[in-house]
Amino acid sequence: QVQLVESGGGVVQPGKSLGLSCAASGFSFSAYSMHWVRLAPGKGLEWVALISFDGTNEHYADSVEGRFTISRDNSKNTLYLQMSSLTIEDTAVYYCAKGTGRNSWAFDGWGQGSLVTVSS
Amino acid sequence: DIVMTQTPLSLSVTPGQPASISCNSSQSLLHSDGRTYLFWYLQKPGQPPQPLIYQISNRFSGVPDRFSGSGSGTDFTLKISRVESDDVGIYYCMQSKQLPTFGQGTKVEIK
Numbered sequence: 664q665v666q667l668v669e670s671g672g673g674v675v676q677p678g679k680s681l682g683l684s685c686a687a688s689g690f691s692f693s694a695y696s697m698h699w700v701r702l703a704p705g706k707g708l709e710w711v712a713l714i715s716f717d718g719t720n721e722h723y724a725d726s727v728e729g730r731f732t733i734s735r736d737n738s739k740n741t742l743y744l745q746m747s748s749l750t751i752e753d754t755a756v757y758y759c760a761k762g763t764g765r766n767s768w769a770f771d772g773w774g775q776g777s778l779v780t781v782s783s
Numbered sequence: 784d785i786v787m788t789q790t791p792l793s794l795s796v797t798p799g800q801p802a803s804i805s806c807n808s809s810q811s812l813l814h815s816d817g818r819t820y821l822f823w824y825l826q827k828p829g830q831p832p833q834p835l836i837y838q839i840s841n842r843f844s845g846v847p848d849r850f851s852g853s854g855s856g857t858d859f860t861l862k863i864s865r866v867e868s869d870d871v872g873i874y875y876c877m878q879s880k881q882l883p884t885f886g887q888g889t890k891v892e893i894k
Binding site for chain 1: 784820822824826831832833834837843873875877879881882883884885886887888
């Protein structure tokens with residue numbers, strides 16, 4: 664049974680940085696791509712970033728390119744999202760999501776989410 | 784970017800009645816590998832999204848058979864044959880032929 668547990672959310676001032684983690688269990692973490700997807704207040708789902716099963720390929724949404732960095736540690740079954748130069752528009756619940764395959768751009772499992780609030 | 788457009792944006796359905804949501808993509812989702820990368824997800828109130836349908840019409844494990852998907856190219860449909868109270872939430876279509884993009888979401892309520 665896929666289990667994904669996000670942590671690291673909180674309140675942060677505009678322009679500052681924050682890091683999220685996602686602890687994975689119940690599946691072979693190193694065999695799947697992983698994603699971050701967010702849900703901003705009053706808006707729809709927005710894909711944020713993905714990383715391939717081995718960490719060699721990363722892709723980002725235009726809205727976060729150059730500010731966010733996705734990474735993974737397969738020895739720890741953990742996914743990360745480092746966010747910098749945060750703006751109010753980054754306020755959202757951030758979900759960690761399991762890809763459907765090694766380099767898949769779709770997902771089939773989600774964590775409960777971690778709330779990031781950017782506010783002065 | 785591929786733009787995904789859903790209609791309607793909200794739907795109120797009597798339990799036991801059918802419901803249908805349409806999704807249109809700004810370009811064909813048919814990949815050179817022969818697969819069409821169109822997915823459906825449901826976000827129930829207070830929960831993370833859950834997967835419903837992959838590659839147009841295939842149900843993810845555990846999804847009831849009252850959910851079905853159809854379509855091709857740029858036009859797709861999710862149908863619920865008999866809506867139940869547990870089906871309330873926001874339904875999203877998503878493409879992954881290119882970097883993923885979602886539709887705006889369709890809010891389904893029970894009358």
